[in-house]
Amino acid sequence: MTATVTRETSADRHRPVRRRRASGHLRQERRAGWLFVAPAVIVLVVFLFAPILMAAWVSLLDWNGQSSPFSGDADFVGLDNYRNLLTEAGLLRNDFMLSVRNTLYYVLFGVAGVVVLSFVLAMAVNSYVLRGRSFFRTIFYFPAITSSVAISVLFLFLFQGAGVVNVMLSWVGVDGPSWFTDPRGVLHIVFSWFGVDAAPGALADTTLGGLSLWDWFSGPSVAMCTLIMLTVWTTSGTYMLFFLVGLQDIPVELEEATAIDGAGAWQRFRYLTLPLMRRSLVLVITLALIGSWQVFDQVFILSQGAPAKTTLTPAYISYVRSFGDGQFGVGAAVAFVLFAIIIVLTLVQRWVGRERRA
CATH class of the missing domain: 1.10.3720.10 (MetI-like)
Incomplete structure (x- = not known):
């Protein structure tokens, strides 16, 4: 009975050590993983995400491309564009x-x-x-x-x-x-074969986004x-x-x-x-x-x-x-x-x- 209690106590005493070792190995694996993916992450950030953010900022400016978009030469126009x-x-x-x-x-x-x-x-x-x-x-x-x-x-x-x-x-x-x-x-061309060269009144008068329905449905x-x-x-x-x-x-x-x-x-x-x-x-x-x-x-x-x-x-x-x-x-x-x-x-x-x- 005493030996059993002693073995259990020894196992409990070594369990935190094993946990620390496992956590240490896990941290090493994470650092190694980040080390391997770091070049790909850097390339994505520099050549993909950073240009996207820069383009989003440029879309809010009146910028002619001759100077830096982050300088004072570019006028901020907000959502006007x-x-x-x-x-x-x-x-x-x-x-x-x-x-x-x-x-x-x-x-x-x-x-x-x-x-x-x-x-x-x-x-x-x-x-x-x-x-x-x-x-x-x-x-x-x-x-x-x-x-x-x-x-x-x-x-x-x-x-x-x-x-x-x-x-x-x-x-x-x-x-x-x-x-x-x-x-x-092509639809206008087909209509012209039947003598329809001008837009009907309803299609010509109704507009969507600045274009008449006759233009939208022209094919x-x-x-x-x-x-x-x-x-x-x-x-x-x-x-x-x-x-x-x-x-x-x-x-x-x-x-x-x-x-x-x-x-x-x-x-x-x-x-x-x-x-x-x-x-x-x-x-x-x-x-x-x-x-x-x-x-x-x-x-x-x-x-x-x-x-x-x-x-x-x-x-x-x-x-x-x-x-x-x-x-x-x-x-x-x-x-x-x-x-x-x-x-x-x-x-x-x-x-x-x-x-x-x-």
Whole structure:
């Protein structure tokens, strides 16, 4: 009995020592962990978080970029840049609303087109019937790794007035459109075929954000349709890889079992492939949505907002106002409004595409 009590007392006496040793090892592991992640944290702070905070401060200034934004040379204007952009009638708000309208059409048709095309390509190169699948995967992915400037210049030559596209259309008796000179939306062009060239009274008198409903519902211009085709062609290869990974994760046993049960190709696609590809679809739609609102280089090379600002985008406005007009405060405000739009639409899209319990 005495020995038992002595052993218990000895164990109790050594327990705090073991606790101190364990806590000491834990502190050493934490210090080692911070030491390893410190370079990445420093890079993020210096090149990501600090510029974001600086841009937020610049958006509250009237700054021309010639001096330090933290000096007294830059005038503090508060929310005036945002007010002029969103509420005050003027050229800035009109241009921004035009860019939002253009980008909405770009997102609507561009995201849908790239998702459908990339999904079809992924199913094609995933098929065991197709020979040379590695070759076709490389060919389909090749536009994604090609310089966007080079591809934009190529499209500029293809779709100019005497370009290859119009020449080929003339072979079948179709007069090619003026791709980069016609400012009308495609819906306006279709209405003109039926003699409707002017806006009805209700659509012309009702305005939203400084634009009439007739302008909002005009559809994308022919030039914007060209940009959409360019984006769909260049990005579908990248998103094809995301879908391909998802398709290859579907167990072959499930497909064989559904085929044995008598399910046809459409039934297997509808009730097996699509439900199992939900996460891949949400990922691709999210990435395509974000990329569509950030489009800049194609606009800069092909049109610079022409014709009649029908290819204007928020990213291009931010660039022109900052580096063209020297209004870095306005450019930063446009960038932060664009950031808010992307965040809201991404959250809505993720909420719509979330997995729901049965």
